[in-house]
Every structure is written in structure tokens, then in C-alpha cells.
Amino acid sequence: MVAGCGERPVPLVLIGHGGSQHKGSAGPRELAGLLVRDHGFAAAAIDGPVHGERRSDGGLDPAAVFADARADWEHPGSLVTMAADWHAALDLLLGMSDWTAGPVGYWGLSMGTLYGLPFLAREDRVQAAVLGLWGSAGTAPDTWAGLASAASAVRCPLLFLAQLEDQLFAPAGVLELFTALASRDKRMRLNVGTHGEVPAEEHAGTVTFLVDRLRQALASA
Amino acid sequence: MVAGCGERPVPLVLIGHGGSQHKGSAGPRELAGLLVRDHGFAAAAIDGPVHGERRSDGGLDPAAVFADARADWEHPGSLVTMAADWHAALDLLLGMSDWTAGPVGYWGLSMGTLYGLPFLAREDRVQAAVLGLWGSAGTAPDTWAGLASAASAVRCPLLFLAQLEDQLFAPAGVLELFTALASRDKRMRLNVGTHGEVPAEEHAGTVTFLVDRLRQALASA
16 A cells, blocks of 8 residues: 655655554554645555465454464564565665655554564664554563564654553553663653553644654755 | 733633742743733642741752752651642632632642642542652652542543653652542653653643643633
């Protein structure tokens, strides 16, 4: 899924979807639509491991996908392969001859943070990121070791979301991940509700954050 | 320090200053000025225990005041007496015949939170609050017991600030206090920096929060 064209440089946002979703799920699709229609940005999403078109069943049964995903998260190898896929996707997008890419951002909550951090740790072309809804408690020890190591190498400006009643990742462990991020230009927003109950105004704030930061980068380029 | 007049109801913000400051320090004074001049609100501040005009030396030496304040925070009795003073101050302000008070807010970081929570716990006239920069770690056990008990009775909408490198209150303990607050309409903003390094944009956001909430309360009154 790619959108955005023209001769002027167009900011690009990479969207890492959540566990059990896929690149064309309602969430990524609505976010991409907002960025393209309301802000004139480009947006792109790829399927996570064991998600979407990577599966023989097409990944349309969220419960089946989520079970496979949880098993996959036990092994840090999936972080390495997914980061390689994101680097390759970005190479491809920036190399396309029919548009001029501007500054690049990354947006990924929950599994989008699990797979976004190892990518961002080795990717200096990304200039702003939205992350969150993941933490140490709730993550298998080997995977947490890989994730914490990646976090310590992430230096881009970022906005990080957390939910006080997150049933998958307790706030104390989410704070541990936020603390581990090497970025000095970072802020955490903790709201009331479960994993899936990020307030609409906070979700809107993530778009504002990326749009503002990428526009600033474009203006100073 | 009181400002604001007129026949229409005027929202009122009570300002609880930080440790070693006093009711007329630059911080409370600038916040009050902003609320009065830019938003047409009223604002009022009173001295904390062992601060300002409550002292024979006038409280103009921050180091001497801070030493006395830290000793005072060891004893939960100061929470009870300061809450009584805030209730009395609010009674007085709302009973003045030369203005019509609108919805009431409370703004108090650090010591302003220590002394604000026991007040808010028994005060249903306050409709929105800005709190933060205080937590369990760094608070004497008896005082923490009183503060946690107060927090569990606070139900007004609130915005809570925290600093990742707070040298007085570690983030995990600040998270514990935020979690203890009974309000369901609450959000925490965690930023990079020490106790005194709240970002200017975040500080501005506290004013926006109070102004928006009290204006909404005024409109729906």
C-alpha cells in the first residue's frame, strides 16, 4: 500500500500494524488515508511476520493470526527479519522514480513498536516516530533482551503512548521500555483504559506530532 | 493574591506553589498573570506551611525554606492543616460580594501536589486540576500513607506531569501516585529532564487544559 505523488518532496510515513491486523486493516488504512488526504503525505505499510499476505490463509482470521503472532514473539529472530524487511521496503520506496520522497516517519503501536524498534535502531533516515503499547512485563526474556538493546540505539524524536489498564503490558514495564529509549527528544502520554482503548484525541495527537515534525524537517532540508 | 472581577461568572484557579517558593514567587505570579490577562480568569495563591508570610523571616531565602519544608513533609499533619487552609481560602473567595465566581480549578506541581491532594480529596467544588512532580519513592512512609489515601478519594478531571530524570521523585513512584488517583478522567505526561525542567510547551499545555475544562464547565452550568 503506497500513496502520494508529485514533483515536490513528499513526507513519507511507514505504518507498522498491530498484532492480528494486516497492512490493509482498517487502522492502518484510516491512518494512511488521513495522512494522504488531509496532509498531502505519502504512507506505506507492510505485513508483519505471520500476518496478512505472508500467510497461506491470507490472515483474515484475527484469532488464528494472534495465536501464531504470540508464539512468534517468543523468539527474537522475528525482530531481525522484520527489521530487514522494513529497511528493504524503505530502500524500495525511496528509490522509486515516480515521486520525490521527503522526510520519513514511523508510526507503530503495540506489535508495530516490537518490530519498529529494531528497524529504527539501525535506520537514520527516519526522523520522527510514534511508538507505544509495549513493555518489558509481558515480553519473553530473550525477546525483551533484543528489544531493550534496540531501544538503547534509537535516537529519533518520538511520541510514546501507554494505557494505564493495559491487560497485555503493565504500565511499570512500559515505563521501563520508554526509559530504555536513547532518544532525548521523547515524551510519554499515559491514559486511562485498556490496550485497545487509546483515546481518540490522543490518537489524533500522534498524527499531529508526525505531521509537525516531518513538516519542520522538510522546511529545514 | 487575588485577581479577577466583573458581573459574569469568572472561572477561578487556585495555585499551590512549589517547595521553597511562596504565594508571590515568579512561578505562581506568572501563571496567575497569564490566566487573568490572556483568559479573563481569576487566580489565587496562599503560602504553604513554613513558607512565605507564615515565617518570621518572610521566606525569601529558598535554601532555608526548603530545609524546613523537607522536615515538615516528614509529618502528615501538615497535609491536614494545609487542606483546612485551602478549604477556608476557597470559602472566603467564593463568599466575596464583589465578584461572581465561576467553576474552580486547582494547579499545583511538586509541593503543590502534596498539599493539593488532601484538599481535593474533600472538595467537590474543584472541577479540574493540574498535578504532578510527586511520588511514593522520596516521600516519608507516614506522609505517603496519607497522600495515597487522599489520592484514592480524588475524582476530578486532571492532568498529571512527570519528569523522567526527576532527582526528587523517581518515575516509578510517580506512576504509583498517578495510578492511586481515583479520577477516571486523568492523563499523565512524562517528559525528559529533571524535577525543574518541565518543558515550556508542557507547562503551556497545563494552562490550556484548565482553561478548556473550566470554560466547558462554565458553558454547561
